[in-house]
Amino acid sequence: MGRVLLLVAAIGIAGCMEVEQANSGRQSGQSVKRDTPAWNSEPLANGPTWKQGDRGSWEEQIKKRQLVQNESVRIGN
């Protein structure tokens, strides 16, 4: 009886502990997936605009957005 309880407890604990560790789509030996640069995305409608794939135009528009954080320029002080 004791052995059965021990076995049930061991199985129960094992069930609690394991979480999914699968590497979705990763080949063995492959390094970190290559991330797509932000400027390669298509600009959203009604959002900031830049030429898709052009880093310079993306940086230019995001710089304008950064400068909005400077309220002394924004409110013309």
Next chain:
Amino acid sequence: MARMKFLCDAERCIECNGCVTACKNENEVPWGVNRRRVVTINDGVIGAEKSISVACMHCSDAPCMAVCPVDCFYRTDDGVVLHDKDLCIGCGYCFYACPFGAPQFPQAGAFGLRGKMDKCTFCAGGPEADRSEAEFKKYGRNRLSEGKLPACAEMCSTKALLGGDGDVISDIYRERVARRGNKGAEAWGWGSAYGQPPKAATSAPAGGKS
């Protein structure tokens, strides 16, 4: 070439936790994980109380990246430090290495079992396809691919938290410090994250112990 960084102005932060809320909401961060938090010192002491908003600073020489045993960290072309949750084993080394306490670990099972590390992504998502459901689920929203800055910085009501290209935000900060008479010139965390400017060589004191 933009190098994305954060800068928090302790003279302006009013501990409203707007940045924390913006981050939680934008990225649907689960309960128990705080990608951003506000730290206050000398709480209640008049004139000495200072608050600062802290998250991953996307360090120039990131210690988390150096210690990760499975090498799951990477840096994007615009200087944002991200990680691949498919590779992370939740060991916690990055937590011990990080000077800002940025890496967070959700509880993933019984007996305090840790899940995969979660941290601020500078609202740049992760290695999954940009703006995909998989990316949002694992890393949150990818605002950089929408041409926007991190939600925390854009939501900051006093503009204490600045986010963006290091050159641009440091210029904003420098101008601000000059306007208020050099008060709060020390940008907390900036040196730890992005390095100190080289100091002028000083001669060693004579007669010291060898």
